[in-house]
Amino acid sequence: MTKSNLQTVPDSITLIQRVKNNFQESILTTRNCMEELAPIIAQAAAHMSQALLTDRKILICGNGGSAADAQHFSAELLNRFERERPGLPAIALTTDTSTITAIGNDYHFDDIFSKQVRALGQAGDVLLGISTSGNSRNVIRAIEAAHERGITCVALNGREGGEITGLLSGHDVNICVPGSSTARIQEVHGIVIHCLCDLIDYQLLGQG
Ligand SMILES: O=C(CO)[C@@H](O)[C@H](O)[C@H](O)[C@H](O)COP(=O)(O)O
Numbered sequence: 383m384t385k386s387n388l389q390t391v392p393d394s395i396t397l398i399q400r401v402k403n404n405f406q407e408s409i410l411t412t413r414n415c416m417e418e419l420a421p422i423i424a425q426a427a428a429h430m431s432q433a434l435l436t437d438r439k440i441l442i443c444g445n446g447g448s449a450a451d452a453q454h455f456s457a458e459l460l461n462r463f464e465r466e467r468p469g470l471p472a473i474a475l476t477t478d479t480s481t482i483t484a485i486g487n488d489y490h491f492d493d494i495f496s497k498q499v500r501a502l503g504q505a506g507d508v509l510l511g512i513s514t515s516g517n518s519r520n521v522i523r524a525i526e527a528a529h530e531r532g533i534t535c536v537a538l539n540g541r542e543g544g545e546i547t548g549l550l551s552g553h554d555v556n557i558c559v560p561g562s563s564t565a566r567i568q569e570v571h572g573i574v575i576h577c578l579c580d581l582i583d584y585q586l587l588g589q590g
């Protein structure tokens with residue numbers, strides 16, 4: 383973008399008001415789904431704790447900001463959250479550029495997660511698939527691959543849940559954040575991820 387493409391810089395009052403609008407929307411989106419999502423998040427955390435207590439693991443995938451969320455969650459599990467504890471087995475399927483580029487190049491970008499799920503997943507693991515639209519093909523394929531392997535799926539999605547919602551079955555859990563803004567949905571996803579960490583630690587270690 384060149385300088386001539388730029389609009390005149392708005393005054394700081396306008397900028398401050400925009401910041402406040404962002405905060406306001408984020409607060410509303412979060413408040414609107416708290417009651418509805420709390421029991422669903424608890425259910426997802428129970429599946430994850432059960433997997434971890436039986437020597438299974440958590441696999442996580444998503445694109446863009448959700449790839450960052452996948453890595454955020456795996457880091458909290460592998461290292462620690464708020465309390466001292468041994469590391470917990472979790473793999474963000476978004477990090478190995480050699481694997482991702484090889485699969486994307488030789489097969490299709492839609493397969494970058496599903497091939498890893500088939501290679502690494504075991505029955506009893508949990509897959510956390512993150513997508514604000516619920517329509518990302520590579521996350522959809524990862525869920526299909528997880529089902530083939532007897533892996534429980536937790537979908538962390540948004541809007542009306544997209545295609546992913548229709549794919550879920552059995553013990554799968556659908557954590558769907560209503561709203562139309564990807565950014566606002568992602569902000570709630572951040573809280574959900576920290577709730578999952580908190581509940582997993584509580585179920586594994588008891589009251590801190
Ligand atoms: O973080 C953002 C937007 O806030 C973007 O990087 C966003 O995650 C990407 O456009 C993703 O590809 C969107 O995918 P999804 O959430 O619909 O599955």
Ligand SMILES: [Zn+2]
Pocket residue numbers: 447565568
């Ligand atoms: Zn983002």
